[in-house]
Amino acid sequence: MDTKLKKYSHSLVTKILVFIMVILCFTGAIKAFVDVVIIRDSNFSIVFEKDYFHSLSFVQESEGLISDLTTLLTEYKSEENIVNSGTISEEELRLAEENLFYDFQANSLQYNPDASEAKNHEMFQEEYAEKIGQQKEQLIKDDLKVYHQLLQRIEEYKDPLFYVSDGVTTYTNSAKGEKEYFKTYPSYMLFENYKRELYPKEIEENQHLFSRISYMDELDPESHVMYIAFTEKFLQENITEWKDNKAAAVKSVYRLIGFSIGFILSFVYLILVIGRKSFKDEEVQLHPLDKLYNDINIALCLGLITLWVVLMEAVTIGNISRWVLPITVPIASVGLMLVLSLVRHIKNRTFMKHSFIYILLYKFASFIRDVYASGSVGLKTVLLVIGYPILIALTFFIFPVTIGFAAWFALKKIKSFQAIQEGVEKIKNGDIHHSIEVSGKGEFSRLAANINSITDGLNKAVDNELKSERLKTELITNVSHDIRTPLTSIITYVDLLKHENDPSKIAEYIEVLEQKSKRLKVMTDDLFEAAKASSGNIPVHLEKIDIVSLMNQGLGEVSDKIEEAELTFKMNHPQEKVYLSADGRLLWRSIENVLSNIFKYALKGSRVYIDIEKKGNEILLTFKNISAYELNISEEELMERFTRGDESRLSEGSGLGLSITKSLIEIQKGRFLIQVDGDLFKAVIYMPKYKGSHQ
Known part of the structure; x- marks a missing residue:
């Protein structure tokens, strides 16, 4: 039932039928009114006479x-x-x-x-x-x-x-x-x-x-x-005529009421459905007639009313009943179309904006504003010098008010200039955190905003420089610590080898030396790769990647590490194929870094969730796991060079994995984010969807 109502309530056929009903009811009401008011000499009271x-x-x-x-x-x-x-x-x-x-x-x-x-x-x-x-x-x-x-x-x-x-x-x-x-x-x-x-x-x-x-x-x-x-004869004739007139008046009044009710109901319904395809439709469908300016539309409506009155007055009383329909129907039809055009603009909230007068005033005001806004101070001064006398001449009768307004305007501008002057003096003396406050939207407010932007840029530059210095210090400290540890072990065991004659001990020392040298090589390789990734010097070959297949294949290759870490992986993905645009080698290197981070820091025996989903023009890969360590540092700090989840730095790894991942993803036109919520660690990779696919 609701489907049928939606189908027919706003259909074109329904609107045309209701339109015709409005015209017929309106014309019928006008004819009934004319019958009583003009033909019956405005004797409406006869209906109520005893x-x-x-x-x-x-x-x-x-x-x-x-x-x-x-x-x-x-x-x-x-x-x-x-x-x-x-x-x-x-x-x-x-x-x-x-x-x-x-x-x-x-x-x-x-x-x-x-x-x-x-x-x-x-x-x-x-x-x-x-x-x-x-x-x-x-x-x-x-x-x-x-x-x-x-x-x-x-x-x-x-x-x-x-x-x-x-x-x-x-x-x-x-x-x-x-x-x-x-x-x-x-x-x-x-x-x-x-x-x-x-x-x-x-x-x-x-x-x-x-x-x-x-x-x-x-x-x-x-x-x-x-x-x-x-006389009896006089009374009988007039009583009979009065009864006939009353019966006709009552009939006309009933017709007037009936047609009026029909007109109101059909007109209200037409107003509700016009311009929309359903009751829930918020978009208004405009017609070519709606290009007519609303003020011109209103003038035409008034002109149609005047035309109807003139034509009706030109018709003799004896013929007026016969001419009501031919005159009213075409005029009412055109008038109703104009009124419905106004209704559509009211629904579309363009009633005032779509008027010829509004557009003229708006363009004139825009022209003055553009000239004033784009001109130099000299041009504005000239406009002020020319415009103010004209304003005085036009408003001579309120001359004191005009003078007062001019004085207030000048005082306001002087205060704005003084505020900028004092603010620039403070910034020049080293207070780069000072903000100049100038209200309004004039040239002085834009100048103050530009100066504040410069100070904001200086503040950001200083903050970035301080952060860079801090990172450099931490980088040197962390690199020195992480390289010195295996290097110290190598030196120690080399020294022990010099004085050791036991073959079993020598083999043990050589194994340790091999392990520490490999550790040192991994760190230097990661450091080199991080430098290359951040500089963007790695060649990128974008291609069509089936991310579900890539993930299944990759998880199969690291199954031994999954078992060793005692983790359970749960992967959720759409049933259909999901293609993205990426460099397969670099993408897997990025995913491998994320998985490596999970293997090192995830809580043993916990679950790891991998979600693949489409979002607009991007494909999202989300990795979620429970950390074995308390994550008491921010997401930004986790992304920094040589930072690891365990502050004691007892785990393996260089601490460069997430940073390398971020750089590799970005050179593939993607995004990499991490989120921390208590012990929940979440890494999200956003990659562009492959445009050649029909997903």
Whole structure:
């Protein structure tokens, strides 16, 4: 089951299907939203309305009528009132006269700038009396035009029935104007004498009513009355329409919720799987589209949104439902591909770095940094001299801050220079262990680091020289001791031979002389070989070596020594052939030295482990044994010339075996290490794998 899930969860087919699902769900949600917001006039609240009398539709049906009736009764009243300037306020007349007075100032020869304002105003009234009258007549005409438009609008109302009056002027479309007559209808709204009567009572609970018809507050409750009645036919038609609209709105809302949930789930899944081949895959697979800079990508996304809005606004409301899919699908598809490209860059942690603005700023900063870093002190001084005034000009409003920063920067550089100067003085006087501490990453910090590197080199040179002197002293001491011992024995036994006549004694002395001379020859040969190995003058012929076969053959040749030392060898190696690149003669000489060391110093009756393993481009040979002596010296000391595991120097050997092995392995392009852990001694040979093999 898990295998199938891994196979299909991130497959290309799955991603394409989910991509299509995201587009379809997104388009479906947009269409449902458009159906409710645009076609249904943003009436989402209809879904939660109990009935028609609680609805916004009920208020909208009478809102326009009530507004027109209120305006007629409170502002215009009658045509006679308009003609008699009853609708023209003092403010309107003042504004009209002010406009004419500006014209008088600019164009009239009667205007005297040196005269008083009252005198000029008097001259204005005389010269512009006719124009003022014309302006007043125009205001009356404008009000009459609006008045007749309002009359025409209310005459078109057959339903609902209305009656409004201020006691003098009355507007109605009803045959009767009595309150009781209006109360005979199935629904009504009556406003009179500070009282309001609403029927049915559900109207009182309509939260939209009084917020939408607040302009009724302009009515005078003492003299104005307004009766509105809704006929049975009017109510039935509007209730039926409201129910149809609610059913359609509920359906659209359900579709909107369903498509939104589908869009969210499919989009989230697509975000999780995009750019990777499995959930455990850490590498992000980028596409050619991802070469587009992210900031340009975002700009294109905003452009697509703008394009969608412009195209939707260009479509008429009657055709908008038909055009939602053709417009939304291609734009959403392109937009989703751009968004997924951003998601891949977020997963790849290149969202900021892969932007055009970032690259421009980075290249500019790199250019400035490279010029500053690669230039001489003179060039940096020139850049500072040129750049600082420019910085001052650009940041003039924070000039004190800039001056403070410049002073702090200069003080910091001066302190760094003083620290370097004092440090060089101490080093010159012989304190080569002194380290100059300069923080930061500037030129002074690099100079201090270079000086510290020089002192580190001096310290290492001094330490190496001291170590070399110590090694030379130990070499002379050890060579003198190891050569003098057999040489002294030879001299002693030669002297004894001169005075000995017993043939058996003479034969015994000659045997000892032979043994000591061979011992002396071995030491001189080892010393010579160590000198040659360390100098690298030994010819090397690299070839393909089967290391397992070499080890088996070699252990067979030294089987008598293994038995003599009472050791048990355990060798672990891969089943297949293991080939390395080495000089067979020198490699076996190195291994023989390691085995010789084991025979001399391993604990009798213990086990010796030889492990052969592959590690990258190298083959490892590891020799592990338990030492018969306490290893109370370090690995480095064991590698030194004429050093042996037993400090009493009672064992055979020159003490050169490990040192010779190290040199021989290194001239074959290998590595030789030894490790000591308590009484456990481990020697490791690293040799390059033979490149011609297919292992």
